[in-house]
Amino acid sequence: MTDHLIIGSGIAALRAAVALAGAGDVLMLTKAEPREGNTGYAQGGIAAAIGRDDSPSRHLADTLAAGDGLCDERAVAVLVAEGPRYVRELLAWGAAFDRGADGQPSLAIEGAHSVRRVLHAHDATGREIGRTLWTRVAPLRNVLVHPHARAVGLIVEGDRCAGARYVAEDGLVTSARANRTLLATGGAGQVYRETTNPPVATGDGIAIAYRAGAAVADLEFVQFHPTALNMPGQPRFLLSEALRGEGARLVNGAGDAFMARYDPVGDLAPRDRVSRAIAREAERTGAPVFLTLDRLDPAFVHARFPLISEACRRAGLDLARDLIPIGPAAHYVMGGVVTDLDGRTTLPGLYAAGEVACTGVHGANRLASNSLLEGLVFGARAGAAMRADAARDGWAFDATSASAMETAGESEREGRGRAAGTAGEALHADAVRDLMWQLVGLFRDARGLRDAIAQLEPLWRATCARLQDEAAPLDADGWRTASLVAVGRLIARAALRREESRGAHYRLDFPERDDVAWKRRIMEGRHGG
Ligand SMILES: Cc1cc2nc3c(=O)[nH]c(=O)nc-3n(C[C@H](O)[C@H](O)[C@H](O)COP(=O)(O)OP(=O)(O)OC[C@H]3O[C@@H](n4cnc5c(N)ncnc54)[C@H](O)[C@@H]3O)c2cc1C
Incomplete structure (x- = not known):
């Protein structure tokens, strides 16, 4: 049993881990090498209102305009007000952002920003932020990182998340029980045949949270770069x-x-x-x-x-x-697992931050360079909330707990044997990615979306049945396909429901924005009602 389980190792996971320094034992599971994920690929930069001609209210206005009427204004207010503080913290921790002749960070401008406000480290900003955050996380004695550990499901007891099941390198399904679990699994660009996202971005966090009953929202909004x-x-x-x-x-x-x-x-x-x-x-x-x-x-x-x-x-x-x-x-999914302003999802004990989460800051379209900022700000807030919730729940804070460090990796082996899958599952993955690109991509209409859903529903039902079948556990391709099918189906269903065009969601058969009928968000999931 661990105090805090973090799933993922990108900007959101790392900043949450910093917030949990010394706060009991933290187990970080990550699917591939620790530095693999969208964060390491981020190029352009991180937005924050630190320029002399800028202000949080100006950043707020630009973010709301890009979000096309669907941002959660409270979440945006938090993002833009706290962003400068967290970015300055990165500078203080040694992030080598490019600087101008005056020694100040040089600020770039990107689409739909009204002023220069994007800090950058050449064109490898995410890598530099990741490097900086790892220098803070690596020395933490209470954080144990377990690479090549793919979370495949959440443990739900009563009405509460009690950890996650994962597949380690040996192929065995293992339970990591935890008092609090943070999903920081990043994006889902791989759901589409054409994507800028690396292979790990298969939307696993959305799929496993949804299967466990947490609410998801805004999934019709996929940004195509x-x-x-x-x-x-x-x-x-x-x-x-x-x-x-x-x-x-x-x-x-x-x-x-x-x-x-x-x-x-x-x-x-x-x-x-x-x-x-x-x-x-x-x-x-x-x-x-x-x-x-x-x-x-x-x-x-x-x-x-x-x-x-x-x-x-x-x-x-x-x-x-x-x-x-x-x-x-396909570049970025605006929707995800619904959270409050502190990363709490609708499933008690489960938190989410970063690209997997849906705080509402992006609305129907994300302003460029706001996602690294979201991971930083809301990763920190989720970590702080996990810490505070633990204290409130009566959990005994122990800053120097060596035993916590040792037990962080302890987990119960379920011993279901080596995973096995079929070649057919790998084929399904490519078929799903093609289908999503053709029918649920840049241009959508009811006919194409219905067609996509008709093809995805049987795959979804077969996947659900397969997940119940303990005698034939999935292999890596099978798990990948299970996520692509689950997330693809959710995107297609939401896209069919939204009969208007707004932000990144464009319907050929409903080309106008319709505030009367559709100035509202689409949620799915038991806890979301
Ligand atoms: C090419 C590219 C360029 C970009 N440029 C910018 C930019 O300039 N500015 C900007 O703001 N944003 C940019 N973005 C978006 C931004 O990089 C991401 O939104 C952000 O880094 C997401 O951070 P994260 O911590 O949520 O997820 P990630 O950094 O993607 O980390 C997710 C982690 O979860 C792990 N994981 C996934 N599934 C599982 C599982 N089942 N079990 C265990 N671990 C799992 C992954 O291996 C990874 O470690 C860019 C994205 C891409 C792809």
Whole structure:
């Protein structure tokens, strides 16, 4: 039995772990290598109102505008008011953000921000934040990190979460019992065939929380990033919006800058609008769409964007000189497991923070560079709440508990034997990802969504039956497919219900925003009613 179980090891998990320093034993389970996850891939930066011409209220206004009428304003107020404090804390802990000649962090501008407010470490901001947070977590004697441990279900006793079941490297299903459990499992981009997200981002946290009865919400809102590298056989490497912030332009095959024809804001319009414009322009011209940095100084381009330059070089392209073929790809899921302002979910004992959570800060569309900030602020708040709830529940605080450290990894082996799956499950995963891209992607309509749901429902029922069958436990592919099916089905169902277009959710058959009928959020899950 552990005091606190944290599932995941990205920005939200790490900041929560810092908040739990010395607060009983903490077991951190993570599915792959500890640094694998969306945080390590984040490029452009982290937004915070620290500039002289900026203020939390201005950041709030930009976030609400991007969220297209569906943000939870209380959650946004917390994000923007506390953001500067937590970002300054990172600076104090040694985060090497880029600085200007005056020694202050240099601030970039990205789409839909009204001022420069994005701190960055070249184009590898997430990696630098992860490095900084690990320097705080690694020395903590009460935190035990267990890599290659995939959480596959929650233990629910009575009406309370009492830990999680996970599959360790040996393939055995194991129980980690805990007084409090934090889901910090990140995103679900892998639900789509085209995605900027790494392989671990399969929405496991949403799937296991939903199966345990916690409420989920806003899952119809999936952000498609407009500019992922679009070359056959190459991963959909993200070409950060910061490129356009610095002056890169979108052009068609004939070299024409086309964005102004689709959107008065042009190249830096919100991501969903740019993504749809790119798809339409590609369809209109029957040719790919490109990003060009031809008006920028090549030396500046390579120095400012070393990671992206290198990815382009590996694909045989010069970022500064060549036309870079791009296309939209699933990037970020605005919805997730419903939480209050302190990470508490609707299932007692279960908390969630970061991309897996749905605090309501993003509404129908996320403002660029607000997600690292969300992980930082709400990760810290969830950790603090777990600590405070533990104290209130009568749990004895013991800052120097060596025994807690030793027992952190103790868990009860269920000994169900080695997991086994079928090749068919791996096939299902690809089929689901294709189906989601084609029918539940950038452009949606009732016919396509019904078709998608008709295909996903039997897979969902088969998965649920399979999870009950203890004689034939799943292998890694099987668990992956189970998450993709569960999350894909939830996205498709919510997308069918929302008969309007808003933020990142675009219905061809309901192209207008409809505040009268739909200025409300869609929730699913027993505890959500
Ligand atoms: C290419 C790219 C660029 C981005 N750029 C930016 C940016 O510039 N600014 C910005 O604000 N945001 C950006 N984002 C989004 C941002 O990176 C993420 O939203 C944020 O890092 C999520 O942090 P997290 O802690 O919630 O999850 P993650 O960092 O994804 O961590 C999740 C962790 O959970 C683990 N995990 C998953 N499932 C399980 C399981 N079943 N059992 C155990 N462990 C599990 C994973 O292995 C991982 O360690 C970007 C995302 C991508 C993909």
